[in-house]
Amino acid sequence: KAGVTQTPRYLIKTRGQQVTLSCSPISGHRSVSWYQQTPGQGLQFLFEYFSETQRNKGNFPGRFSGRQFSNSRSEMNVSTLELGDSALYLCASSLGDRGSYEQYFGPGTRLTVT
Amino acid sequence: AQSVTQLDSQVPVFEEAPVELRCNYSSSVSVYLFWYVQYPNQGLQLLLKYLSGSTLVKGINGFEAEFNKSQTSFHLRKPSVHISDTAEYFCAVTRGGATNKLIFGTGTLLAVQP
Numbered sequence: 687k688a689g690v691t692q693t694p695r696y697l698i699k700t701r702g703q704q705v706t707l708s709c710s711p712i713s714g715h716r717s718v719s720w721y722q723q724t725p726g727q728g729l730q731f732l733f734e735y736f737s738e739t740q741r742n743k744g745n746f747p748g749r750f751s752g753r754q755f756s757n758s759r760s761e762m763n764v765s766t767l768e769l770g771d772s773a774l775y776l777c778a779s780s781l782g783d784r785g786s787y788e789q790y791f792g793p794g795t796r797l798t799v800t
Numbered sequence: 801a802q803s804v805t806q807l808d809s810q811v812p813v814f815e816e817a818p819v820e821l822r823c824n825y826s827s828s829v830s831v832y833l834f835w836y837v838q839y840p841n842q843g844l845q846l847l848l849k850y851l852s853g854s855t856l857v858k859g860i861n862g863f864e865a866e867f868n869k870s871q872t873s874f875h876l877r878k879p880s881v882h883i884s885d886t887a888e889y890f891c892a893v894t895r896g897g898a899t900n901k902l903i904f905g906t907g908t909l910l911a912v913q914p
Binding site for chain 1: 832834836842843844845846849851890892894896898899900901902903904905906907
């Protein structure tokens with residue numbers, strides 16, 4: 687079974703621009719979560735989607751948004767990029783049912799904002 | 801709310817020596833516990849999990865962890881490490897229920913020396 691895939695792997699953007707990152711979960715997984723990893727703040731939860739609905743959200747500004755499609759693929763968008771948004775963005779998928787809490791991570795998208 | 805503390809930011813150890821990476825958590829509700837490993841420029845790989853049952857759990861690559869509810873700990877151990885075990889290790893918790901949101905510790909860099 688193919689793992690979680692994320693595109694693109696690397697991205698360089700300019701402050702003020704917007705960016706969209708994509709995540710394809712493991713086949714059969716209905717839950718997708720996004721995390722931001724930075725040297726200063728570590729791994730922080732952004733949001734979780736299950737069956738096209740956001741069911742949890744972390745403490746990030748409204749510039750960070752996401753969505754999930756009917757095939758469980760997910761995208762996250764960051765508008766009006768700031769230098770502090772430079773990070774590794776990780777996507778994780780899981781079955782999403784109660785009792786199935788293991789999450790499997792993709793390789794991440796490295797975003798650099800200049 | 802849940803929180804995770806990894807007491808050691810870096811653990812140097814010689815090859816073939818045993819190692820223990822410490823993890824303590826705080827939660828007012830029952831939680832599920834995980835250890836993940838991250839190699840340079842990669843995503844997170846699930847090492848092992850505690851969901852219920854036996855408090856000693858075995859994972860991949862010869863790692864094991866013991867859940868101690870009274871001490872709120874979930875320490876990771878390996879009896880004999882290899883150079884290839886050099887990586888960042890993250891302890892994480894989730895309260896489960898209707899969310900898979902993971903709360904991560906700050907990570908421990910395991911540096912295996914020849």
